[in-house]
Amino acid sequence: RWEENSGYSPSTLAVNIAALMCAAGFAADRGDPQTARFFEDYADFLECHVEAWTVTTAGALVPGISRHFIRIHPVAPGDPEPDEDPDHGLLQVRNRPPGEPFEFPAKDVVDAGFLELVRYGIRRFDDPVIADSLRVVDAVLKVNTPLGPCWHRYNHDGYGQRENGGPYEGWGKGRAWPLLTGERGHYELAAGRDARSFIKAIEGFASATGLLPEQVWDESDRPEYFMYLGRPTGSAMPLMWAHAEYIKLLRSARDGAVFDRIPSVAARYLGQGRRACRPLEVWTFNRRVRTMRPGWTLRVQAQAPFRLHWSGNEWRTAQEAPSAGTAAGIDYVDLSVPPDQEAPLRFTFFWTEPGRWEGEDFTVAMDRGPQRH
Known part of the structure; x- marks a missing residue:
């Protein structure tokens, strides 16, 4: 979310899961249940991979907490x-x-x-990994100021006022961001606690004219640079993102509920009848997954109609399945894999509109190792 690295991040996954569930609602309202189900399925696929992609089991930042969310798992886009x-x-x-x-x-x-x-209703506030991750974040990123708590973006951040209080000119040290106080206030509200102290802190971070800065000074006062603990640095001001977070926190506190919480998302992932993580793995040309769990479903997706020519017994026999289309311009085939499957799945594509073969076989092996949750 900081526009600096590519990869898998919990915040981006959360936004995409929420957006897909909203898109499913739009499709259903338009009388397209097949596309609605496709969006829901893809949201489920992302949801059940959140921890597998973005939770470390080997963290070393805080003694005794090895399992926590990371900022981003770096993956090259290509x-x-x-x-x-x-x-x-x-x-x-x-x-x-x-x-x-x-x-x-x-x-x-x-x-x-x-x-x-x-915030969006994908995980509970008291989820054990969420709770442990908060302990890590508070130990590593939290700053206490006379005006209230504030947080750094991430550790090792170089975007901010320099060590001596001098201006950021291509490098520096990341300082505390008031909008993150608003983010934490939303979490505290979701946990059933009072968010008013966070609202007061944000107001204290503002300039004399009521403008919220991108960053506030997070160390002892440096009067020679006009840097004072909890007061605006030379960063952007006003930061509209910070003002938006403040306004949403005011609304959420008035309502007694997080304004950004999406009912359809919370109903699907937090409801009492929440199903276990849907056993779905997705293969696409830009994510050619190499392994999957036996007993799961492999969904093969492409951006054109196709017939999938496939085998689960090393080509001793082969089957074909026509793709199902969606209004999103994505076709897919689902392959249900039995729990006792040993051999890999092998497949290729026949593209129906140009009438040609892909000319390459693809393989997905079975993985019976420990499953990361």
């Missing part, structure tokens, strides 16, 4: 076979001072973006 293990990978952090390290293990870089999972 990589069709990415390593999706969040315990792997190095994250490049922008705007670091010259000569300072700029690559860090992704598993040890955190932000509070996972709170959007609670």
Whole structure:
């Protein structure tokens, strides 16, 4: 969400899950149940991979908490076979001072973006991983000021006023962002607690004319640079995102409920009858998944009509399945894989409109190893 790295982040996943559920509602209202179900299925696919893609089990930031959300699992946009293990990978952090390290293990870089999972109604406020991740975020990113608490974007951030209080000029040190106080206020409200102290803190961070800054100073006062703890730095002011977060928090506090919570999302993922994670794996040309769990369904997607020519017994026999279309311009075939499947699935495409074969076989092997939740 900080527009600096590509990959899988809990905040982006939360937004996409919520958006897909809204799109499903639009499709249903237009009398297109097949497309509505497709959007719901894809939301379920993302939802049941949130932890697998963005929760480390090897965190080292806070003793005793090895399992927590990370800021982002870096994946190159053009990589069709990415390593999706969040315990792997190095994250490049922008705007670091010259000569300072700029690559860090992704598993040890955190932000509070996972709170959007609670905001939209995808995870409960007291989900154990959410709770542990908050402990890590507070230990690593929280700043206490005379005006109230504030938080850094993420650890190792180089975008902000320099160490001595001087201006950011291509590099510096990330300072505390008032909008993140608003984000935390929304979480506290979702947890049934009072958000008024967070509203008061945001108001205290504002300028004398009521403008909210992007960042506030987070260290001892530096009068020579007009830097005072909890007061605006030389960052952008007003920051419209911060004002929007403040307004939404005011509305949420008045309503006694998070304004951004989406009823259809919460009903699907937090309701008493919530089903177990839907066993769905998705193969696309830009994500050529290499393994799947036996007993799951493999959904093969493409952006044109096709017939899937496939085998589950090393081509001793083969079957064909025509793709189903959607109003989203995506066709798909579902392959139900039995729990005792041992052999990999092998398949290729016959493109029905041009009448030609893909000319390449693809493989998805069975994975019986421990499952990350």
